[in-house]
Amino acid sequence: MKTYNVAIMGASGAVGQQMKDQLEKRNFPVKEIVFLASSRSAGQEIEFNGKTHLIQEAVPESFEGIDIALFSAGGSISEKFAPEAVKRGAVVIDNTSAFRMDKEVPLVVPEVNKKDLTLHNGIIANPNCSTIQMVCALQPLKEQYGLKKVVVSTYQAVSGAGLAAINELKAQAADFENAPNAEANVLPVKSAERHFPIAFNAIPQIDQFTDNGYTFEEMKMINETKKIMHDEHLAVAATCVRLPVVTGHSESVYVELAGAPTVDDVKKALADAPGVVLMxxxxxxxxxxxxxAAGKDEVFVGRIRQDLDNPNGFHLWIVADNLIKGAALNSVQIAESMIEQEII
Amino acid sequence: MKTYNVAIMGASGAVGQQMKDQLEKRNFPVKEIVFLASSRSAGQEIEFNGKTHLIQEAVPESFEGIDIALFSAGGSISEKFAPEAVKRGAVVIDNTSAFRMDKEVPLVVPEVNKKDLTLHNGIIANPNCSTIQMVCALQPLKEQYGLKKVVVSTYQAVSGAGLAAINELKAQAADFENAPNAEANVLPVKSAERHFPIAFNAIPQIDQFTDNGYTFEEMKMINETKKIMHDEHLAVAATCVRLPVVTGHSESVYVELAGAPTVDDVKKALADAPGVVLMxxxxxxxxxxxxxAAGKDEVFVGRIRQDLDNPNGFHLWIVADNLIKGAALNSVQIAESMIEQEII
Structure with missing residues (x-):
C-alpha cells in the first residue's frame, strides 16, 4: 500500500489538533509526518501514533519531500506558504479562505463534488465550516428533486473562532451575574474595533462586514455553496450568528425545491445520503x-418539515462538529478521495 | 383622572413580577391592586409603589370589584379563573395561550391592531412573546410595501420557560467541563419525557410537538401572526430554538414583500415605526x-439586508426582552390602549 509524507501546517491550533486526530483515527497511510507552525508554537511536543514529535517553525524548505500538506494556520500563512509547498511537489489542502473562490482551485466536499479534485493545480480548498455541513444535506435533495432557493440562519459555536474564543466563553460563563459587563477581547472578531460578551448572548456578526451589509461569513456561505454545487443561479441567503456553544454548528435551513416530494421522501433522501445521519x-x-454532535464525524439532520404554504418548501435543522466535518475531517477526506481516485 | 382596580394573577412568576414593575414604571392609574397566585405562593410579600402587599390565593371571589385583571399563571389557571373574573365585571388581559385563537377573543399588539380591542367580550389575549416582537417589525413593512411571506428562525431565551429554567441554566453554566452530562430537569419542556442541558447547547424544541412535526411554539407564531395582522393568506413559517441566553429573544427573519423598496426605504419604515428602534x-x-435588549421596552431591529436574488426579499434581525415587550409590557399597553380608546 502506498504511503505519503504529510505535513500539518498550524499544528498547535484547534483544527490542526483535530487533523492529527483524524489521520490517526482513520489510519491514514502516513509514511512520515511533520508538524509545522509559527515560531511562537515551535518546540511544542505532539504525539502521533505513539511517537513524540516536535512542532517545527515553518519555512519554505519544510515542504521538501512532502506529498500532502494540510493547512489551517490562517489565510496569510496559506498565501505565503502554499505556493512554496506546491513548488516543491506537495498537494496543499487548505482550510483557510485564501484560495476558495480562485477559479483555478477546486473547492471540495467529497460527498458532493469529489470529481472536481481531478482539476487541481496543486491547491485544493476546504470550504467554510458552515458551508460544508449544509451542502452535505442539500446535495441529496438537489440530486433527487432539484434545488432553487436556500435561506439559512446559523447558530455557530465559538470554537470556530479558535482556542481564545473558547477560553473567553468559559471565563464569562463562570460569572453569571456579571454577564452584561463581562470582559470581552476576542468575539465577534479579534481584529474588530468592538468586542462583546458571548456568554448568555447571541452575536449576529461572524467575521467582518462587507460593503453590501452581509458579513464575510455570510458571503462565504452564499458563494461557496454555488461553487461546490456547480450552480451559479442557485439562490442562497445566509444570516450568521455566534452563540455560547463550544463546539457544534447548527443551521435552520429553508429550501425551495424544483419538485414537491413528500416529507417522507425528503427524509429518505437524507437517510440514504453519504455522511448524513437522519435524526x-x-x-x-x-x-x-x-x-x-460535538466529537462526531457525521452531519446530523432533523426537524424536517414541509412548508405549510409552499409544497416545494422544506425546513431542516442541520448540526455538525465544526472542527471535525466542518474542517479537519473534510480535509482528510479530500486527501483520501484523491488517493481513491488515483490523483495522488 | 379615572383610576382602576387591578389584579395580577400569577404575581410570583417571572412575568407577573414584570407586570407589577411595568404598572409602577408607567404610572398606570391604579386605584387598588391585588396580587393573586396559587396557594403555594400565597402569603409572599410584594412591594408596590412603596406599599407592602401579600400575595393572596386566587378564588373566584378575588375578582369582585376588579376592573382589569392581568393573567400570567398558565393556561389551565386562565381557563378556570378568566370566566369568573369576566362574570364579575373585570376585563381580563391574558398572557397564556388559552384563548388566543378563540374567534371571540381579540389578540392584540397595540402597535399593530389596537382597534381589535373594541370587539372584546371580556377577555383579551396577549400574544406569544416571539410573535409580539416580530409583528412590531413586520407591520410597518406590511403597511408600506405589502407582506407576502415570512420565514423566521428564533433564538429564544430560557426566561420564557420560567424561573426554574433560569436557575437550571445558571447551575449548568457554572460547570463548563461537565456540559454534555449536566443534570437537566426543566428544558425543553418541564412535562416532556426527556430533558436536555441548555448551557453550551441549542435545543430545537420549544413547547411540545404537534402532529404536523411543528412545535406548538412554531404553530403559535404562524397562526397568531396571521390573526394579529388580519391576513389568512400571509405565508408564515417558523423554526423555534432555545438558547443559553437568560433574557432576550432574537429572530432571524426573511420576508418577501409585494413591493421592492430599497434597503434604505425599509430602514426608514422601521425607524419610524412605533415601539421599534432601528439599530x-x-x-x-x-x-x-x-x-x-434585556431590561428594555423596545423592539430592536438590525442587520437589514436586501436579498441578493430576490428584490422583494429582505433579511432582518429582531431582538426584544421576552418578559417585557414579549409579555408584561404588551399586557399593560393593552390596558392603556383600552383606556385611551375609552373602552374601559
Whole structure:
C-alpha cells in the first residue's frame, strides 16, 4: 500500500489538533509526518501514533519531500506558504479562505463534488465550516428533486473562532451575574474595533462586514455553496450568528425545491445520503443538538418539515462538529478521495 | 383622572413580577391592586409603589370589584379563573395561550391592531412573546410595501420557560467541563419525557410537538401572526430554538414583500415605526443583541439586508426582552390602549 509524507501546517491550533486526530483515527497511510507552525508554537511536543514529535517553525524548505500538506494556520500563512509547498511537489489542502473562490482551485466536499479534485493545480480548498455541513444535506435533495432557493440562519459555536474564543466563553460563563459587563477581547472578531460578551448572548456578526451589509461569513456561505454545487443561479441567503456553544454548528435551513416530494421522501433522501445521519423523531424528542454532535464525524439532520404554504418548501435543522466535518475531517477526506481516485 | 382596580394573577412568576414593575414604571392609574397566585405562593410579600402587599390565593371571589385583571399563571389557571373574573365585571388581559385563537377573543399588539380591542367580550389575549416582537417589525413593512411571506428562525431565551429554567441554566453554566452530562430537569419542556442541558447547547424544541412535526411554539407564531395582522393568506413559517441566553429573544427573519423598496426605504419604515428602534450600523458594529435588549421596552431591529436574488426579499434581525415587550409590557399597553380608546 502506498504511503505519503504529510505535513500539518498550524499544528498547535484547534483544527490542526483535530487533523492529527483524524489521520490517526482513520489510519491514514502516513509514511512520515511533520508538524509545522509559527515560531511562537515551535518546540511544542505532539504525539502521533505513539511517537513524540516536535512542532517545527515553518519555512519554505519544510515542504521538501512532502506529498500532502494540510493547512489551517490562517489565510496569510496559506498565501505565503502554499505556493512554496506546491513548488516543491506537495498537494496543499487548505482550510483557510485564501484560495476558495480562485477559479483555478477546486473547492471540495467529497460527498458532493469529489470529481472536481481531478482539476487541481496543486491547491485544493476546504470550504467554510458552515458551508460544508449544509451542502452535505442539500446535495441529496438537489440530486433527487432539484434545488432553487436556500435561506439559512446559523447558530455557530465559538470554537470556530479558535482556542481564545473558547477560553473567553468559559471565563464569562463562570460569572453569571456579571454577564452584561463581562470582559470581552476576542468575539465577534479579534481584529474588530468592538468586542462583546458571548456568554448568555447571541452575536449576529461572524467575521467582518462587507460593503453590501452581509458579513464575510455570510458571503462565504452564499458563494461557496454555488461553487461546490456547480450552480451559479442557485439562490442562497445566509444570516450568521455566534452563540455560547463550544463546539457544534447548527443551521435552520429553508429550501425551495424544483419538485414537491413528500416529507417522507425528503427524509429518505437524507437517510440514504453519504455522511448524513437522519435524526428526526419528534414524538420521541429525537433531533440533533450541538452538545451531542460535538466529537462526531457525521452531519446530523432533523426537524424536517414541509412548508405549510409552499409544497416545494422544506425546513431542516442541520448540526455538525465544526472542527471535525466542518474542517479537519473534510480535509482528510479530500486527501483520501484523491488517493481513491488515483490523483495522488 | 379615572383610576382602576387591578389584579395580577400569577404575581410570583417571572412575568407577573414584570407586570407589577411595568404598572409602577408607567404610572398606570391604579386605584387598588391585588396580587393573586396559587396557594403555594400565597402569603409572599410584594412591594408596590412603596406599599407592602401579600400575595393572596386566587378564588373566584378575588375578582369582585376588579376592573382589569392581568393573567400570567398558565393556561389551565386562565381557563378556570378568566370566566369568573369576566362574570364579575373585570376585563381580563391574558398572557397564556388559552384563548388566543378563540374567534371571540381579540389578540392584540397595540402597535399593530389596537382597534381589535373594541370587539372584546371580556377577555383579551396577549400574544406569544416571539410573535409580539416580530409583528412590531413586520407591520410597518406590511403597511408600506405589502407582506407576502415570512420565514423566521428564533433564538429564544430560557426566561420564557420560567424561573426554574433560569436557575437550571445558571447551575449548568457554572460547570463548563461537565456540559454534555449536566443534570437537566426543566428544558425543553418541564412535562416532556426527556430533558436536555441548555448551557453550551441549542435545543430545537420549544413547547411540545404537534402532529404536523411543528412545535406548538412554531404553530403559535404562524397562526397568531396571521390573526394579529388580519391576513389568512400571509405565508408564515417558523423554526423555534432555545438558547443559553437568560433574557432576550432574537429572530432571524426573511420576508418577501409585494413591493421592492430599497434597503434604505425599509430602514426608514422601521425607524419610524412605533415601539421599534432601528439599530443598524454594520460599519460601527451596531446591531441588536439579547444581552443589551434585556431590561428594555423596545423592539430592536438590525442587520437589514436586501436579498441578493430576490428584490422583494429582505433579511432582518429582531431582538426584544421576552418578559417585557414579549409579555408584561404588551399586557399593560393593552390596558392603556383600552383606556385611551375609552373602552374601559
Amino acid at each position: 428526526d423523531d419528534p414524538s420521541n424528542q429525537v433531533y440533533p443538538m450541538p452538545l451531542m | 443598524d450600523d454594520p460599519s460601527n458594529q451596531v446591531y441588536p443583541m439579547p444581552l443589551m
